[in-house]
Amino acid sequence: MRVALMVTCINDALFPDVGKACVTLLRRLGVEVDFPDAQTCCGQPMVNTGYLDEAIAPLRSFVKAFEGYDAIVTPSGSCAGSARHQHGMVARRSGDPELVAAVERTAPRTYELSEFLVDVLGVTDVGACFPHRVTYHPTCHSLRMLGVGDRPTTLLRAVRGLDLVELPRAEECCGFGGTFAVKNSDTSVAMVSDKARHVRETGAEVLVAGDSSCLMNIGGALSRQQAGIRVMHLAEVLAQTATGGGQS
């Protein structure tokens, strides 16, 4: 099986450790993973702001990078959602039948990390060890656009030493929402303050989620509040082993 890592633009530029953790984790599970260098961004920031024409160029680079792979794995519910549910619309907008056809091939092969682990590899215990008190925020797009359900928590529960505590009102949005966080920053801040408060209430040391964008938002608020709570991507936790060193 040819597997490509779609690292996402935000992980590429800001959270490279998340990408490295994916590589470590997948290799440990025997998956040879490629990083096609032509990839850029899934185009969601443009689509969700209303700039459909501007999403066509990134989509072309996406298709160029990922066509031919059996599976495209991404540590992001949001970007997987964009590939599966928005690329078709952008391709149709381009009026290019070849792009439409290419998207029909890439969209169904795109998996969010926990989906790939559980559904494709059939693994729920990835052999990780992380002896910490953790709470999990299900990001909106992984939860509602993709329907990843309990896959991430099933994976977390199998991690040695990990104490998973429930997050109150877990399914409520953190207020990120892409450009929403700046266009409607007051509302976004009101939402993230509540989310951060719920996280603090759990007494967890670490907040885990499957999207770096949401983690950047909640983590940014927790950090500003000097809450003493770290945020980590699901991939980073799953990459940890008893010998430590999650990263390659």
Next chain:
Amino acid sequence: MSARDEILDRVRAALGAVSTSSTTFGHPAGSSPDDVVALFAERVADYQATVVRCPPDELEAALRDALPAGRIVVPDALSVSVPHAVTDDRLTPFELDACAAVVTDCAVGIAETGTIVLDHGPGQGRRAITLVPDVHICIVRADQVVADVPDAMPRLAPAVRQGRPLTWISGPSATSDIELSRVEGVHGPRTLVVLLVG
């Protein structure tokens, strides 16, 4: 162009190429409880209504117990006789307001939702009489109770197709308008008594 023709034209233009859908879709089944009548009694009571179950020969006694003091109004052709009651004969709203209670039959009871439906046929009267008096005593016979809404629709269809109005009643009048908590008793009857016969 008349407003009518213009709106219809706009609709047709908007629909454009949309083909008139001929897809059929089933109506999902309703619930199917084991004991429809018991569930009905339970669900009606959930709304803070009073439910009295009695065999047919005890109906009159049950009714006597349920009647408040004061003037009682009944519709034409009510299935039981109510001593000293006034039969509605185009009473004015004010006259109805002076009545303490109304006694009626009903068309259908729905167990799942605890609902009584009046089709305002014989024994049920015109709509105003079950609205203005503060107490509504409604006689429901066990064989009138169906499991869920989809079972009620065909039973009510003939009345609707004859142009008769319906009133669906689920508990006494209530509101959730203050902080979204339900409180009973606003404009409709504040007391609902269901006499469930059989």
Next chain:
Amino acid sequence: MTSTFVGMPKFPVAAREALANTQLRSNLAHATATIRDKRARVVAEVDNWEELRLSGAAIKDAALASLDQHLVRLEARLTAAGAEVRWARDADEACTIVAEVAQRHGIDEVVKVKSMVTQEIGLNEALQEQGISAWETDLAELIVQLGDDLPSHILVPAIHRNRAEILEIFQRRMQGLASPEELTDDPAVLAGAAREHLRQKFLTARMAVSGANFAVAETGTLVVVESEGNGRMCLTLPEVLVSVVGIEKVVPTWEDLDVFLRLLPRSSTGERMNPYTSTWTGVTPGDGPQEVVVVLLDNGRTRALADQVGRQALRCIRCSACLNSCPVYERVGGHAYGSVYPGPIGAILNPLLKGVGVDEQVDSLPYASSLCGACFEVCPVRIDIPSVLVDLRAQVVDAHRAKRWGGVPSMQTVAMKGAAATFRSGRRLRLAERFARLGTGIAARVGARAWTGSRDLPRAPRESFRAWWRRTDGGTR
């Protein structure tokens, strides 16, 4: 009484003000949490809820797909049942028709059943101008009307008020109470006061105005779903009844109603069934109003119908579940949306009814969402609100693109075009990352203060993932 939404600022501005109102925040948090829990409980009781949602959506879609035929049929049945059917292209026409009916009977006072559509057309204000008083009889509407306030929720227009505030409004404005000094903030007492206040009006009213939740084309039957009995009072006691009905309210057959009577109460008030549902078909001899007028209203609905993606918004049954589940609505409340239709449905319905590219306030609405999808999840007729929002954002951008042709592009457009150019290829992105630390660069460009006012930005890493992969050959060197 004359409060309107005209001249409201753009959503972010209005939201900022609302967010600062701590009383509003706490009232809304309490009320929406209560109703969300109630809804969740009664929806969980229904095994085949998802099937019901699919069925509800399909029935509405079918109704819309041959809307012209259904409307013609509805008109014919209503007419045969003794009703007078009138058509109104817009709000003004509808208001004029209602006023005319009152005037031909010399009526200067009408009682009203809560209806979204009469708020949409500004009926009370229009009647007022003709010297006709309109009395709202729904408790929440009464609270709004007595408080000279604006509605902020489609089911509970006074959701932004708590019991203490309601008591204060009643004490100040409510007339005809025998012993006003005995009022307390107990909801049962407040409801009792409303009963006393309106009783006389109901018993003497000569004309009522209603909307309708559904209109059955096959039988000419209108349906009103309510709780308090004020609806029944209005529909039954007066001599004249005028119902203003949006053309999208049509369902094809009587049997089709079944699905909606199962979906609506559970989604709306979180009850298995609402206290009262009334159905009537034109005039019933000897029972209820003997003059029945039905006004079929367009007012932008055909515009929405022409929108291939947005058309689904016309399936809406106004249950308000999307408002109650929306994290944005829960925090800012309804007024910030500047319309009688607030919340997620308002964020799509207003632009669909009014069109985009004309009014900044309307254009700001599709952006009033984090696209979290909670609304879609609860919508009983499966309106994919996030997808419609995204589509409307594209329409807003396209409308401005067309206008700004040759003009100065907005900051946002510059940022998006810049990002698109950077994302054109992996090579370009690598260069950009090397030079600009792209992520924080974009954040800084599109509004760093909006972010960093309350949130720290992550520290930019030493090298991007892409650079690491190149340098180490995928971590193997």
